[in-house]
Amino acid sequence: MTDTTLGSQTTPVVPRLSRYLWAPAIVVALIGVLATGFYLGKHLLADEPDVVELPARSVNSIARLPDSSPIVAINDSASTTSRASEPGPKLTFGQPAPDFTLKTADGQTVRLSDFKGRPVLVNFWATWCAPCLVEMPALEQVYAKYKDQGLVVLAVNEAESADKVGQYMQTYGLSFTAVLDMDLSIGRLYRITGYPTTWLVDREGNLRQLRRGAFGNADQIERLLTEVVAK
Numbered sequence: 001m002t003d004t005t006l007g008s009q010t011t012p013v014v015p016r017l018s019r020y021l022w023a024p025a026i027v028v029a030l031i032g033v034l035a036t037g038f039y040l041g042k043h044l045l046a047d048e049p050d051v052v053e054l055p056a057r058s059v060n061s062i063a064r065l066p067d068s069s070p071i072v073a074i075n076d077s078a079s080t081t082s083r084a085s086e087p088g089p090k091l092t093f094g095q096p097a098p099d100f101t102l103k104t105a106d107g108q109t110v111r112l113s114d115f116k117g118r119p120v121l122v123n124f125w126a127t128w129c130a131p132c133l134v135e136m137p138a139l140e141q142v143y144a145k146y147k148d149q150g151l152v153v154l155a156v157n158e159a160e161s162a163d164k165v166g167q168y169m170q171t172y173g174l175s176f177t178a179v180l181d182m183d184l185s186i187g188r189l190y191r192i193t194g195y196p197t198t199w200l201v202d203r204e205g206n207l208r209q210l211r212r213g214a215f216g217n218a219d220q221i222e223r224l225l226t227e228v229v230a231k
Contacts, residue, residue, distance in 0.1 A: 091191060093208060097122070097201040100186045102156065102179035105166035110154070110179050113205065118150035119228040120201040121221070124187055126158050127168045129195040131214035136172055141218040142225070143176045149229050150203070156181050158195065202228045 091098075097120075101111040112120065123139065125132040143153045153176035157165045162180060169178050181187055190199060193212070200209040208228060215221050 091207060093210075094206055096205055097199065097207050098189045100189065102181060102186065103162075104177060104179055105162040105169070107162075110177060112154070112201070115152045115154075115201075116205045117203055118152050119203055119225065120152040120154055121225075122190070122199045122201060123153065123155045124158060124181075124190065124192045124197045125155055125195050127160055127164055132196045133172075135196060135214040135216070136174060138215050138218040138221055139176065140172075140174050142221045145218075145222075146225065146229055151225070151229060153177065154179060156186055158187050158192070159184050200224055200228065 097112060099111065099113045101109060104110060112122070121139070139153055139155075143151060155174075155176060155178040157178055158181050160180070165178050165180060168174075190197075196214055198211045198215070199207060200211075202208040209224050211224065
């Protein structure tokens, strides 16, 4: 009798317990999986360096400056919506290019108006700008081809040290002139909203063309120069 009674009392206990324990068991299992994933992510990848991958974009791209907002629309295919603080007055084609005087990496003084009578590509850039690096070989190629016809390439670096700019020019074999816009005042004067940006100044010292974004090859630059170089 005792065995039978115990059996009849204990038999339904297991199904009842299993009915209530399956949900907590699933929760515990999920917590274990998440904890394992967190551990692996934290400890196995801790020594990996940070890597910034460039987005899959065409070479006609532009490195944006912070604080985005539209500023001025000019006839070029590569648009930008970033804003430089306190930009200068709106620039129009045909007006005299705003003059400026800057130092090269080795301390020489360069003034834009000194090149009057020669076409000038005024290229705004930075060493950290990937699209700028894309177009540098094309700028060098065009400069080498047309410098005997008077072409000047004036690469205005934005807010970087002379050592960094000098090393960059040497590393990539760039022979055109780079100058230092240490306080970004010339970038604001020319309403620069992203890098690279290139203004073409004609032989009379007037603004002729503007490109926002990287040149993909030398042919694109030559098409821009056709009128002012042949003149």
